[in-house]
Amino acid sequence: MYKRYWDEERETMPREKRAKLILEKIKKQLHYVYHEIPFYRDLYDRAGVKPDDVVTLEDFTTKIPVVKKSMLRESQEQHHPFGNYLGANLSPIVRIHGSSGTTGKPTFYAISQKDWDHVAEVHAMCFWAAGIRPSDRVHLATHFSLFIGSWGSLIGVEKLGATAFPIGSGETDRQLNLLWHLGNTVLISTPSYCLHMLETARHQGRDTANSPLRMGIFIGEPGAGIPATKRAIGEGWGISVADCATTSEMTPWTTNCECEERTGMHVFNDAVYTEVVSKDNPNEPVPEMTSGGLVYTHLERESQPMIRFWSGDESRMTNEPCACGRTYPRLPDGVYGRLDDMLIIRGANVYPSAVQKELLEVPGTGVEFRIVLEKKGHLDHATVQVEYNPVYYNNIPAHELPQQLDALQKAAAVKLKNATGVRFDVEVLQPETLERAISKAKRVFDHR
Amino acid sequence: MYKRYWDEERETMPREKRAKLILEKIKKQLHYVYHEIPFYRDLYDRAGVKPDDVVTLEDFTTKIPVVKKSMLRESQEQHHPFGNYLGANLSPIVRIHGSSGTTGKPTFYAISQKDWDHVAEVHAMCFWAAGIRPSDRVHLATHFSLFIGSWGSLIGVEKLGATAFPIGSGETDRQLNLLWHLGNTVLISTPSYCLHMLETARHQGRDTANSPLRMGIFIGEPGAGIPATKRAIGEGWGISVADCATTSEMTPWTTNCECEERTGMHVFNDAVYTEVVSKDNPNEPVPEMTSGGLVYTHLERESQPMIRFWSGDESRMTNEPCACGRTYPRLPDGVYGRLDDMLIIRGANVYPSAVQKELLEVPGTGVEFRIVLEKKGHLDHATVQVEYNPVYYNNIPAHELPQQLDALQKAAAVKLKNATGVRFDVEVLQPETLERAISKAKRVFDHR
Numbered sequence: 001m002y003k004r005y006w007d008e009e010r011e012t013m014p015r016e017k018r019a020k021l022i023l024e025k026i027k028k029q030l031h032y033v034y035h036e037i038p039f040y041r042d043l044y045d046r047a048g049v050k051p052d053d054v055v056t057l058e059d060f061t062t063k064i065p066v067v068k069k070s071m072l073r074e075s076q077e078q079h080h081p082f083g084n085y086l087g088a089n090l091s092p093i094v095r096i097h098g099s100s101g102t103t104g105k106p107t108f109y110a111i112s113q114k115d116w117d118h119v120a121e122v123h124a125m126c127f128w129a130a131g132i133r134p135s136d137r138v139h140l141a142t143h144f145s146l147f148i149g150s151w152g153s154l155i156g157v158e159k160l161g162a163t164a165f166p167i168g169s170g171e172t173d174r175q176l177n178l179l180w181h182l183g184n185t186v187l188i189s190t191p192s193y194c195l196h197m198l199e200t201a202r203h204q205g206r207d208t209a210n211s212p213l214r215m216g217i218f219i220g221e222p223g224a225g226i227p228a229t230k231r232a233i234g235e236g237w238g239i240s241v242a243d244c245a246t247t248s249e250m251t252p253w254t255t256n257c258e259c260e261e262r263t264g265m266h267v268f269n270d271a272v273y274t275e276v277v278s279k280d281n282p283n284e285p286v287p288e289m290t291s292g293g294l295v296y297t298h299l300e301r302e303s304q305p306m307i308r309f310w311s312g313d314e315s316r317m318t319n320e321p322c323a324c325g326r327t328y329p330r331l332p333d334g335v336y337g338r339l340d341d342m343l344i345i346r347g348a349n350v351y352p353s354a355v356q357k358e359l360l361e362v363p364g365t366g367v368e369f370r371i372v373l374e375k376k377g378h379l380d381h382a383t384v385q386v387e388y389n390p391v392y393y394n395n396i397p398a399h400e401l402p403q404q405l406d407a408l409q410k411a412a413a414v415k416l417k418n419a420t421g422v423r424f425d426v427e428v429l430q431p432e433t434l435e436r437a438i439s440k441a442k443r444v445f446d447h448r
Numbered sequence: 449m450y451k452r453y454w455d456e457e458r459e460t461m462p463r464e465k466r467a468k469l470i471l472e473k474i475k476k477q478l479h480y481v482y483h484e485i486p487f488y489r490d491l492y493d494r495a496g497v498k499p500d501d502v503v504t505l506e507d508f509t510t511k512i513p514v515v516k517k518s519m520l521r522e523s524q525e526q527h528h529p530f531g532n533y534l535g536a537n538l539s540p541i542v543r544i545h546g547s548s549g550t551t552g553k554p555t556f557y558a559i560s561q562k563d564w565d566h567v568a569e570v571h572a573m574c575f576w577a578a579g580i581r582p583s584d585r586v587h588l589a590t591h592f593s594l595f596i597g598s599w600g601s602l603i604g605v606e607k608l609g610a611t612a613f614p615i616g617s618g619e620t621d622r623q624l625n626l627l628w629h630l631g632n633t634v635l636i637s638t639p640s641y642c643l644h645m646l647e648t649a650r651h652q653g654r655d656t657a658n659s660p661l662r663m664g665i666f667i668g669e670p671g672a673g674i675p676a677t678k679r680a681i682g683e684g685w686g687i688s689v690a691d692c693a694t695t696s697e698m699t700p701w702t703t704n705c706e707c708e709e710r711t712g713m714h715v716f717n718d719a720v721y722t723e724v725v726s727k728d729n730p731n732e733p734v735p736e737m738t739s740g741g742l743v744y745t746h747l748e749r750e751s752q753p754m755i756r757f758w759s760g761d762e763s764r765m766t767n768e769p770c771a772c773g774r775t776y777p778r779l780p781d782g783v784y785g786r787l788d789d790m791l792i793i794r795g796a797n798v799y800p801s802a803v804q805k806e807l808l809e810v811p812g813t814g815v816e817f818r819i820v821l822e823k824k825g826h827l828d829h830a831t832v833q834v835e836y837n838p839v840y841y842n843n844i845p846a847h848e849l850p851q852q853l854d855a856l857q858k859a860a861a862v863k864l865k866n867a868t869g870v871r872f873d874v875e876v877l878q879p880e881t882l883e884r885a886i887s888k889a890k891r892v893f894d895h896r
Contacts, residue, residue, distance in 0.1 A: 080629075081629055081630050081631070092582060092609055092611070093611045094606060094609070094611060094612060095606075095611070095612055095613075095614075096585070096611060096612070096613045096630060098626075105625075105629070106626075108630070110611075113609075134540060137544070143616075144592035144593070144614065144616060145592070145614075145615055145616040145619075146615065151614075158542060158543075161540055161542070161561075162542075163540070163541045163542060163543070163544060163558075164542060164543055164544070165543075165544045166543075166592065166593075166599075167593055167594065168591075168592060168593040171593075177553075178546075178554075181528075181529055181553070182529050182544060182556070183529070
């Protein structure tokens with residue numbers, strides 16, 4: 001029998017006690033970044049704030065300005081190649097990775113030896129909570145190149161003591177053969193690549209619901225937190241699904257991760273302090289269970305530490321106890337929106353993830369979809385292309401299919417209109433018409 | 449200033465003293481594999497040999513049967529998935545990788561925690577000898593998937609304390625941009641991918657001889673030991689070239705590696721005991737500097753240990769002292785032939801690497817070539833397709849080029865005939881006609 005927690009004292013600590021520790025770590029980080037890192041000194045001097053102005057956690061939220069991705073990009077352009085926020089007096093930089101975008105110049109992440117050791121520990125703690133054990137054989141199907149999520153997951157698995165099979169993404173047919181051959185028990189991938197694997201496995205004639213897999217951890221994209229996607233993956237593979245989401249600037253600390261109770265993501269906030277704040281004002285905290293923007297702070301990182309990083313992700317947080325006994329807060333609905341990727345269609349705010357959620361709840365839809373936006377005259381015109389699910393229509397006589405798909409199209413359009421307030425033209429496509437993501441999916445094509 | 453050796457006592461030990469240590473390790477391994485690993489017990493029982501029959505190093509060579517790749521493949525087919533040579537009483541298996549072949553079912557390598565720790569140490573020692581230092585930024589351009597060479601190199605770089613940039617192979621344009629942007633100082637790749645990078649960088653209009661790189665370590669294929677290839681890489685990039693070759697069954701122990709003197713590969717034979725034996729009889733040692741087959745033995749591996757593994761590689765060994773002060777033997781000409789890949793063309797033995805060597809020595813040839821074998825009637829017909837090097841013919845007026853290429857074709861045919869005894873039809877191709885390898889090159893097309 002394995003122990004229940006990776007680090008029981010840490011994970012089940014009374015909240016008030018942990019809050020004190022967090023505050024101490026925050027104060028220490030503020031002094032460190034103000035005195036050693038030009039980027040932060042400039043930022044705080046311009047904002048007229050000093051580390052000692054922070055006496056409470058509330059001070060931290062209300063007084064310290066946020067860091068945005070664009071500021072990091074600008075800093076790296078001016079201070080080649082790691083920006084002026086690398087951090088001084090470092091232990092050696094042992095790894096360089098970058099943002100995963102495949103176009104343009106990535107932002108670079110430089111990680112010190114001390115930090116890399118921490119990364120392993122925190123990942124192991126989170127993956128243990130999600131349910132990985134040393135007896136597991138873990139199939140890592142994310143690309144091992146710039147994308148840091150792959151590397152952070154790998155050292156987490158190593159530290160935890162499970163067996164790692166870091167095969168990477170792509171060559172899906174072969175990958176599935178190896179998965180079955182080796183009897184791998186846990187899958188780590190993006191949700192979109194997992195759905196692609198599922199489809200490919202069905203083509204190979206495999207009984208996917210009886211694969212060797214017993215669980216999956218999903219990173220790199222939101223999606224596994226959306227109930228319908230979670231169900232598609234979970235039922236398709238016959239596995240338990242753990243959502244695990246953060247943002248690459250904060251990785252390799254995977255500090256948002258579901259426990260075995262699957263009650264939403266726990267926020268391991270003594271490693272990365274996580275706040276939910278007003279969407280309009282990052283210095284304004286919002287009450288529990290109010291939707292807002294996620295702001296993250298590295299409490300244990302010396303190299304390129306992010307202090308109040310504005311992730312652009314939308315979520316809500318609760319302190320409601322979890323049956324697992326961990327005393328960390330939770331994001332019960334996961335990360336369900338991108339504030340920065342939010343689409344404005346004829347004045348309405350629409351999240352692509354919300355469209356995904358609605359579509360997947362319409363019986364008969366497949367897993368892939370696209371949102372295509374165009375201008376017709378002065379007006380926005382929105383189309384959703386969605387494949388139908390061939391399994392669902394398996395027993396329908398061929399001559400009845402067109403009529404059924406017509407009904408599917410109408411149902412989806414109504415559902416989308418009700419949920420988003422926007423009228424979408426829905427096009428129902430043949431299965432496997434749309435290109436599959438082997439890494440992160442691109443699903444919005446905005447031609448306006 | 450950095451120290452000269454990674455582990456001075458170990459690397460400069462008197463030979464006789466090391467021989468005693470090696471013999472002790474061999475005896476221990478023989479007892480371990482005979483008593484704990486069915487594969488070896490069967491093998492030795494069939495050969496009528498017992499661990500205690502080995503009293504000297506010569507006994508080991510003359511009495512212990514070799515292991516061949518086909519035996520491992522067969523064992524894995526019968527004992528799913530790791531064969532009956534995995535090893536008992538192991539510390540947990542932490543990694544699974546496989547042979548790099550992209551067709552068919554790979555052989556799987558399972559590595560224990562204890563072994564994985566050793567791997568890092570030995571790789572660091574070898575890479576230190578080759579000249580990597582903690583101040584280096586190492587560009588790892590090999591595919592991170594099954595191929596274990598990538599992973600072994602990475603943990604070597606990490607252990608050594610340099611900064612690793614494990615970008616993988618492919619997306620060459622982007623990769624070169626990142627190499628220059630980050631100012632990476634060391635390249636690790638296959639020789640063929642390095643040559644492809646060189647060509648691509650020239651296309652981008654880069655001054656390759658003044659790149660940020662200062663050295664390269666070449667793995668996965670022989671090639672960097674061939675003087676002409678070494679020169680093409682070294683002069684093209686303006687770097688120092690270190691050859692580093694072993695075989696995937698023996699990795700992740702990269703124990704054949706050039707030191708900074710570049711006098712051929714040192715054999716770190718207290719980690720992997722390395723013998724050169726008769727090509728026809730693996731139990732017959734050959735004298736120093738006599739060409740023979742390389743046979744390897746893991747002295748420090750508990751998971752899937754190879755005891756007298758017949759690599760199929762051809763080389764010769766010397767104990768001639770090296771100016772670096774290391775007392776390990778050397779393979780002064782690297783690994784220059786594959787006994788198992790040897791081609792028989794009209795009765796003559798021809799190594800593809802020998803063809804490569806000859807071609808590259810003809811002024812005007814480019815880096816890529818193919819050997820195409822066909823039957824014409826009852827006879828073998830051999831063609832070599834080789835690109836010309838556009839840089840070499842840069843200043844030749846266009847109307848003279850055909851004549852020059854004609855001369856090139858004749859010179860290559862004569863040289864190949866003289867060296868191999870086989871008449872090759874030489875076809876001179878336009879630059880960049882032949883497909884480039886992003887991992888290992890396939891250069892023989894045997895249609896007989």
